[in-house]
Amino acid sequence: MNTAELGLPVDVPSTALFTDHYELTMLQAALQAGTADRRSVFEVFTRRLPEGRRYGVVAGTGRVLDAVENFRFDADVLGFLRERRIVDEATLEWLASYRFGGDVWGYPEGEVYFPGSPILRVEGSFAECVLLETVILSILNHDSAIAAAASRMASAAGDRPLIEMGARRTHELAAVAASRAAYVGGFATTSDLAAGFRYGIPTVGTSAHAFTLLHDRERDAFQAQVDSLGRNTTLLVDTYDVTEAVRAAVEVAGPELGAVRIDSGDLLLVAHRVRQQLDALGAERTRIIVTSDLDEYAIASLAAAPVDAYGVGTQLVTGSGHPTCSMVYKLVARAESADPKAPLVPVAKKSSGGKTSIGGRKWAARRLDRDGVAEAEVIGTGPVPGELADRQLLVELVKGGQVVAREPLDVVRDRHAVARANLPLSATQLSRGEAVIPTEYIQLDS
Structure with a gap:
């Protein structure tokens, strides 16, 4: 649209x-x-x-x-x-x-x-x-490359949704086109508001590490976010110690916590540990979202992990190694x-x-x-x-x-x-x- x-x-x-x-x-x-x-x-x-x-x-x-x-x-x-x-x-x-x-x-x-x-x-x-040669080729070569990468990632992800979040990794106008192409290829949402405004793509986003670092304690950051956005929000839990962060997140939001996001480390190992901890804390419905330089191969490697959604940036907006067709x-x-x-x-x-x-x-x-x-x-x-x-x-x-x-x-x-x-x-x-x-x-x- x-x-x-x-x-x-x-x-x-x-x-x-x-x-x-x-x-x-x-x-x-x-x-x-x-x-x-x-x-x-x-x-x-x-x-x-x-x-x-x-x-x-x-x-x-x-x-x-x-x-x-x-x-x-x-x-x-x-x-x-x-x-x-x-x-x-x-x-x-x-x-x-x-x-x-x-x-x-x-x-x-x-x-x-x-x-x-x-x-x-x-x-x-x-x-x-x-x-019309140059303008047609510049659009089709870029957008088709991004859509092909997105399609491969969507295949690897199966039924798990994908979030496009590569705006900060490419030119500001290319980012909007990339978001559109990613949506064509199977991504569910984007972090780019210009893409949402121009094409009607659903947009999502909550907070970055800077928000946690702004506050005196990680728990304070979580509380501020939950107070503002509600218990169904997604809390970023890898700024300091993941285990402590997950415990604090559930204590602040309760079992109604929407999701936690993991953006670093051995995602396969950490996701399993976080899932076990969430379940033990009674937050069985809290989802796990992973980010951190993912591509289709990393997504495929996480197929057996208790992951509910993936956020992809750099590899998507650069065509996952093939930026043109x-x-x-x-x-x-x-x-x-x-x-x-x-x-x-x-x-x-x-x-x-x-x-x-x-x-x-x-x-x-x-x-x-x-x-x-x-x-x-x-x-x-x-x-x-x-x-x-x-x-x-x-x-x-x-x-x-x-x-x-x-x-x-x-x-x-x-x-x-x-x-x-x-x-x-x-x-x-x-x-x-x-x-x-x-x-x-x-x-x-x-």
Whole structure:
């Protein structure tokens, strides 16, 4: 859910300068050459998944739609381009009236993807499409990386909820996007209020070690927090001695204490000891929340521990070692002239070094086995085989420049849970391996 959907005021800035210099110089040259108006098809895909990952997660689509809508060259932006002499006056005049008027198709947000999956297809004139390359890639590469890490962590956590708490570990704007992507991937809440304000994500938080250190005694800090927030609050018990802190926490809040948080030490060992102590003190319903530089591997290692929830920061907002998805935005088809009726011809990069691309406007479908489990990502050009007609993945997102597919974030989050559940069981393995299903190419143009 975006800010507009929440009915909240927002001053949306132009996204036109979230781009690279050469996008505009290409535009200028194409305008002069008379090729800028050729109908073109660009596709976003990745040639490979990050090492060891079994699937990718499409995230950031909703933010891409916002960025396309707000891609406008206002007076300040045009003034900057003129002052720096980045493009000539004829190009500035063209940019002044720029509005994307093409079509966008893509995998619905929350869906999984694999090498070669055409997760976004942008169609229109070369001029209007090429300008969107950088902003689209910057959003999808970041958000999909975070969502993939979140999805792996959610798989490892099982039914135990995850709290996103990485705002202090990344850029302030990236933190909001990361929180949104984490929610798509399966996290339940965030500590970031800006994410709650902008996207409606549930927010949580109680206190840090500084609050305990502020008071003369740990017990005084606990009492102040309980007096303010109620007995169902979460008390942080590892500032000094954990055993003493748990005893004081239950004495102050009683057996109605909501939770205790552990942020250091051997979490597996400490969690078992704290659970035993809580039960002995009559606080059987008091939950245990653990934090402290967790990633999917640490979460998996705590599966047998008496832990009720996990808080994750640094590893999540940095993609758990893979902060980008290496997605690219490639021209795959274009018309031979500016005539709207001119047929599209496939084009592709053919250089060596593993950076080739496949030409042609593509469709994608996921073939299922008899049990309804995914067994292949099928990509092709031309007619879609009848048996795959109802398994196509791309949906219309923008038609004639108008967004037609906005969705509440909870719908996206639920879609991902279903998509992940329909993958083979090996998708949830944390051991290194190849994509969980193969990508098959058929009927492809050369």
